[in-house]
Amino acid sequence: MIELIIGKYNFWISITLMMIGFYAMIAKGNLIKKIIGMNIFQTAVFLFYTSIATVKDGTAPILWQKANLYANPLPHVLILTAIVVSVSVTAVALALIIRIYKAYGTIEEEQILEMANEIPNPKPVVSEAEPSQIPNTASQL
């Protein structure tokens, strides 16, 4: 039992972090907080990858004459890519939030939803324009 908890602490940490992030992504109403949650969520996975790369008594994967064992560099490289991906996702998300703020004047999800329900788009204009076409065709007859 103790071995399960202490021996694999790296997994516990990353899973806990993941769940914190996941909770924030789902339960928070503020769009920015969701993004923060998203970053925690992704970082947890990155930590998970880097922690499985460790080799016992291994040094950093740099060519060095005294070293016998190296940590596995591949997960590091993978995560480097994943970090880039995560940064770009965050950038897109933040850009979207800026535009949402300009369009709605708020970044609280509930208020936005209310607004979307109150004014169902410029729809009425469209549906008014359409009967006016029909009398036209009728009058041509």
Place this chain on the structure above:
Amino acid sequence: MAVTFVSFLISFALLNRVLNTGRISYWLGGWQPPWGIEYVLDYLNVFILLIVSFIAFIVSLYARRSVEKEIAEHKITTFYSVYMLFIAGLMGMTLTGDLFNLYVFIEISSLAAYTLIAVGRKRDALMASYNYLILGTIAATFILLGIGYLYMVTGTLNMADLRERLPALYESNVVLTAFAFFTVGLSLKLALFPLHTWLPNAYTHAPSVVSAIMAATSTKVGAYVLLRIMFTVFKVEFYLEVVPVTKILLVLSSVAIIAGSVLAITQTNIKRMLAYSSVGQIGYIVLGAALINQTAMTGSLIHILNHAIMKGALFLVVGAVVYKTDIEDISGLRGMGKKMPYSMAAFTIAALSMIGVPLTVGFVSKWYIAMGALNAGMWYFIPVILLSSLLTAVYFWRIIESIYFKDGETEPRTAENSEIHNPKSTIRNRDDAPLSMLIPTLILAGLCIFFGIFAFLPVSIAEKAAGLLLGGL
């Protein structure tokens, strides 16, 4: 546009080569497969590749006029760049033989998709895009975690290599967890029923071109990736002996088929209706795959093609209607049969095909899936298919009725008069979409019939691919 045409030609050439020589593998950077990243082409993904590049080409032909209308002028250049990026991501997803590379391509195409949705005219598009971003990122991160688990126990990322190494570890909890993460992540990406919530909003608010390309390709590629993971990385025995995941998928996909159709009936916005109908159609694809036999798998693969063609055509027609009239409501289609006869003919053909009328493509794939269900001894899925075809007929009939049989509200009373005068008035009012939009739509609609009659063309490829997936051949 030129680029997509060339890529279509290339994938056609590749199809020929694969048909002649079998599996092609390209080593990125010249590194040998288990270490380097490998691109693989076999019957399965050359089929998907062809669909993606073809639809991309058709839609880009169509896009010019529609984009001019729906997207601000200074954004158009960027729009096309992102569009190409999106296609590139999808093609990468189909081609790659490396799990991590797959993740990167998923993210490339998703990022492009978020942006494409966000250019929609209404501000709701922004929220739709944002929600998709959140869910899409959860999905991608799940997939990443799944990849991490598999890498942890096998030490390899190459799909073919994983296939060799995994069977020894099927009982391991790590592998089970990895598989669970993959399934959930990919189900989100391809919008399998309980995880479909992002899809209707995204399709409704995106510009018409984007709805068309996304409905026709992105969920299809998602389905392909699910098939890849399920049947190439893992083997069929995994489902028969270790975890009955396919049972769960069967239930979920049946629910998806029915619920998608029922929800589609309740919609008043055409795009949203088509989006829900997509949810149902994705159910078919997964159902065919989860039955695990040759016939059903073939049906599922053909349905990937069919759905790409049919939904592509439907969304293109809706795009044309929006282009001409700004109408997105079903009630607004009244009398369109006269106003835009060619577009509406295309719509009708595609709709009939969705219902699964014989001589159209929809029939072929439904037939194969139903036969597959029979072969698997699971006859109870046939009523599901029938019921859903019926529901599909209900929601499409509603539209077809208002297109052809409801004229302007005042006209029907003077039936005799209108009979005499109609020939003139149709000519006067005819206002169909411009040719650059009409031709791609008609090509797709024509293909619905063409592949319905000459069904052996896609079937022969799909059968080989299905055999490949199920470990035969």
